[in-house]
Amino acid sequence: MKKNKSAFITGITGQDGSYLAELLLKKNYTVHGLIRRTSVLNIDRIQEIIDKYEKIRKLKIHYIDVTDTSSITNLILKYKPNEFYNLAAMSHVGISFFTGEATLNINSLACYRILESIMKNHKSCKFYQASSSEMFGSSKPPQNEKTEFNPQSPYGVSKVAAFHTTKYFRQAHGIFASNGILFNHESPRRGLNFVTRKITHSLARILIGKEKKIELGDISTKRDWGHSKDYVRGIWMMMQQKKADDFVLSTGINYSIEDFVKKVFRILNLDWKKFVTTNNKAYLRPSEVRNLKGDSSKARKILKWKPKYNLDDLCLDMLKSDLKLYGMTLDEAKKIAKKL
Ligand code: NAP
Numbered sequence: 001m002k003k004n005k006s007a008f009i010t011g012i013t014g015q016d017g018s019y020l021a022e023l024l025l026k027k028n029y030t031v032h033g034l035i036r037r038t039s040v041l042n043i044d045r046i047q048e049i050i051d052k053y054e055k056i057r058k059l060k061i062h063y064i065d066v067t068d069t070s071s072i073t074n075l076i077l078k079y080k081p082n083e084f085y086n087l088a089a090m091s092h093v094g095i096s097f098f099t100g101e102a103t104l105n106i107n108s109l110a111c112y113r114i115l116e117s118i119m120k121n122h123k124s125c126k127f128y129q130a131s132s133s134e135m136f137g138s139s140k141p142p143q144n145e146k147t148e149f150n151p152q153s154p155y156g157v158s159k160v161a162a163f164h165t166t167k168y169f170r171q172a173h174g175i176f177a178s179n180g181i182l183f184n185h186e187s188p189r190r191g192l193n194f195v196t197r198k199i200t201h202s203l204a205r206i207l208i209g210k211e212k213k214i215e216l217g218d219i220s221t222k223r224d225w226g227h228s229k230d231y232v233r234g235i236w237m238m239m240q241q242k243k244a245d246d247f248v249l250s251t252g253i254n255y256s257i258e259d260f261v262k263k264v265f266r267i268l269n270l271d272w273k274k275f276v277t278t279n280n281k282a283y284l285r286p287s288e289v290r291n292l293k294g295d296s297s298k299a300r301k302i303l304k305w306k307p308k309y310n311l312d313d314l315c316l317d318m319l320k321s322d323l324k325l326y327g328m329t330l331d332e333a334k335k336i337a338k339k340l
């Protein structure tokens with residue numbers, strides 16, 4: 001009888017990690033979530049699966065910082081996972097300008113150390129690296145697997161290093177190590193300081209009178225936004241291939257931040273200009289990635305992957321969820337909006 005698979009996920013408490021864990025558990029994997037110790041337990045996004053799967057031993061949580069190589073090695077030796085998804089990161093581009101060294105330690109060196117440990121201790125383990133469209137930086141769109149990397153931030157630099165590290169272990173040591181080069185993907189679980197969630201969450205707070213304005217930085221930059229649920233499915237598909245490789249995941253359509261703001265405010269028939277200020281210095285970056293638009297034809301052809309959500313679905317999903325957080329339905333929010 002075929003044994004069920006097991007997987008390690010670093011970054012399981014994050015947006016993608018939580019959706020990926022749900023997907024793997026539904027596929028009957030045993031999932032090991034590696035989480036760092038924090039003074040306040042940060043497991044909101046995975047509380048539901050902990051309640052459902054921990055007691056039946058399909059989900060195991062281990063306190064391990066991704067930079068703690070010896071502990072990761074011990075865990076690999078103990079559980080010999082089939083697949084290792086490395087999603088942990090200092091994932092905020094703007095913050096990386098102030099935390100360069102930590103960003104490289106978490107995002108680049110940890111990737112190297114994990115791969116070295118896999119090579120020495122459990123060579124058959126498949127490895128996924130969460131690479132990013134931020135690596136393309138100033139390269140012209142549409143960007144695909146052949147586009148040159150021109151990173152514009154410490155975050156971008158750190159992800160380029162991890163990308164090449166992953167490729168190196170694949171080419172030099174025969175490890176199954178794949179890079180997913182993912183364009184921006186969002187969801188109701190997106191962190192509050194990324195621009196999309198900041199907009200939907202702040203709008204909900206404006207409706208209940210807790211905020212007056214949404215202060216943004218540069219809203220002329222363009223991003224290719226998809227839904228995290230679609231993208232974690234693509235990640236899993238990459239790991240089911242016979243051969244490791246690198247794949248772009250994107251929708252192929254991009255919009256400016258201003259377009260996103262307009263779409264969200266239009267749902268409630270509100271004039272965004274009354275509630276949004278722009279070019280706030282606190283959110284401007286020393287260098288920007290101006291225009292991201294992915295060409296994911298390789299993933300669509302080889303993996304047979306394609307996204308189900310478009311940007312309108314995504315905006316609605318995120319806004320509805322933030323309204324619910326503050327006890328409002330969409331219809332109630334529309335009524336309140338009329339009085340603003
Ligand atoms: P996220 O929500 O910010 O989650 C990041 C995860 O990494 C969290 O679970 C965080 O733990 C964990 N982490 C950070 N530092 C750690 C450390 N030292 N030790 C252990 N865990 C640590 O990010 P995401 O949006 O899910 O993205 C997942 C991955 O994909 C990241 O590597 C990101 O860079 C990459 N990526 C994301 C996108 C996107 O648009 N979302 C696009 C391309 C690539 P805490 O919960 O304790 O903070």
Ligand code: GDD
Nearest residue numbers: 091093132133134183184193194195196216217218221283
């Ligand atoms: N966060 C934020 N906050 N961004 C703002 C704001 C603001 O108030 N105002 C304007 N922006 C602009 C940023 O300058 C950037 O051009 C764009 O909105 C998107 O910013 P983020 O949502 O922070 O995402 P990101 O594109 O920098 O990075 C995300 O996508 C990458 C993939 O391309 C992150 O998820 C990265 O981890 C990921 O690799």
